[in-house]
Amino acid sequence: NAGVMQNPRHLVRRRGQEARLRCSPVKGHSHVYWYRQLPEEGLKFMVYLQKENIIDESGMPKERFSAEFPKEGPSILRIQQVVRGDSAAYFCASSLSASGDYEQYFGPGTRLTVT
């Protein structure tokens, strides 16, 4: 069974470019969470999506960031006009159910570097 897949694993973008991070959840999981780990900081929740719906985006910066989880294909976290402060590790997790006692399974992360 494949776990959560994220690609690319490493992404380098120049300031002002767009970054697209992809997450394929565990097969059969329809709940996806994105977390961000800034240098020297802990992981912080960004957004929770269920197929085709954004359920909670309370942790997303108000501008330049968007997320989607289409009916077919991976979840995408999109960062427009990246700035140096966006450099971080972005982790995706998936779960079988939104219920709190179901475990979230994490992917290996995408490390974004903005030059």
Next chain:
Amino acid sequence: KQEVTQIPAALSVPEGENLVLNCSFTDSAIYNLQWFRQDPGKGLTSLLLIQSSQREQTSGRLNASLDKSSGRSTLYIAASQPGDSATYLCAVRSYGGATNKLIFGTGTLLAVQP
């Protein structure tokens, strides 16, 4: 608002020593608490998941306890090895409406000296 704190921030021990990592949280309304390991530049490896109704979980040399009423969890590592060197993160899953997101502590950086 749930806050998770881990003490100490860093720990260095000689090989073979038993050690305890601490995690505290401010709101006892949680579904579960999870301990993760993160190696430098790598992803998260789930170590132990304790449901709110449980007191402890064990896996090999690892034992995690949960005292929900006092808002504390400990991760006990027996007979530490250099390969245990990593950052250890705890995270709680609080009652939070539709999200039930994980809230992470900032981690304990463990170095086991050979």
